[in-house]
C-alpha cells in the first residue's frame with residue numbers, strides 16, 4: 574500500500590472517469606481498473622496506472638472507490654479478487670442500488686475482512702470535484718472519518734449513519750424525486766413540441782414550475798403533524814385538474830402514460846375517502862402500497 578494520497582478507482586464510466594480525474598487533479602497516485610480497458614486511456618496519459626486485474630487494482634491501495642452500474646457489477650468484479658487481497662481494504666461503493674443490496678454487500682465485504690462504505694453521489698460527472706456537490710455516505714463512522722478528506726476530493730460529504738443501507742436510501746429518496754420531476758419536464762416538452770413550441774421557449778416556465786420549494790415548505794410541517802385538511806386545496810380539485818392535464822396531452826396525440834398514472838393515483842385517493850382532504854393526503858394512500 575502507498576501513502577495517503579493514493580487511491581484505486583474501479584469502474585470507468587462517465588462517473589468513475591470524472592472521479593479518477595479529480596484525484597489526478599489533486600495530485601493523487603491513482604490506480605485504475607475497468608472491464609473495458611480502453612476507457613482508461615486518457616487517465617493513463619495523465620499519469621494514472623491501469624492495473625492488469627481487479628486483484629492488482631485492489632492490492633494497490635487501502636482505499637478502493639467503486640463506480641459501477643449496480644451491485645451485480647460490484648460482485649462481477651470483486652468475486653474475482655482473492656479474499657486475502659480484500660482483507661483490510663476499505664471499499665467505497667458509489668454504485669447505485671437498493672438499501673438492501675448495500676447491506677448485503679457490506680456483509681459480503683465483512684466476511685472477507687474488508688469494510689464497505691456505501692455512497693451515493695447526487696451530481697452528474699461535471700459536478701465531481703465540486704465541494705458544493707453532495708454525496709451521502711454510511712457505514713462505520715470511524716472508517717468514514719479516517720477517509721473523509723480523500724472522499725471530499727470528489728464532493729461534499731453527508732454522513733447518514735452506521736447502517737450501510739442509509740446512504741443508498743437517501744440516494745434513492747433523491748432519485749424518486751429526480752426522475753419523476755425530470756420526466757414531468759420531458760412530458761411538458763413533448764406536449765409543447767406537439768404545438769410547435771420549442772424547449773427553449775418553455776424553459777423559463779419549466780424552471781418556474783419545478784421550483785417547488787414554497788410548496789414543500791408549506792406542506793412539510795403539516796404532513797409531519799398528520800394534518801391533511803382541505804383548507805387550501807382539496808383532492809377532488811386535484812383529480813379534476815389532473816384529468817385536464819391528461820386530456821390536454823392525449824388530445825395532442827402525445828403519450829399519456831404519466832398523467833394517466835397521476836389521475837389513477839388521485840382517483841384512488843378520492844375513492845379512499847380523501848376527496849375533501851388536501852392532495853397531501855396522498856402520502857397516506859401511497860404508504861398503504
Ligand code: NDP
Pocket residue numbers: 583584585586587588589607608609612640641642643645646649650667668669670694695696697698
Ligand atoms: P455506467 O453504467 O456508464 O458505467 C459504470 C461502470 O460499470 C463501467 O465502468 C462499466 O464497465 C462497469 N460495469 C457495468 N457492468 C459491469 C460488469 N458486469 N462487470 C464489470 N464492470 C461492469 O455508469 P456511470 O459511470 O454513469 O455511473 C456510475 C454509477 O454512478 C451508477 O451507479 C450511476 O447510477 C451513478 N450515478 C451516475 C450519474 C451520471 O450522471 N452518470 C450521476 C450520479 C450517480 P465498462 O466500461 O466495461 O462498460
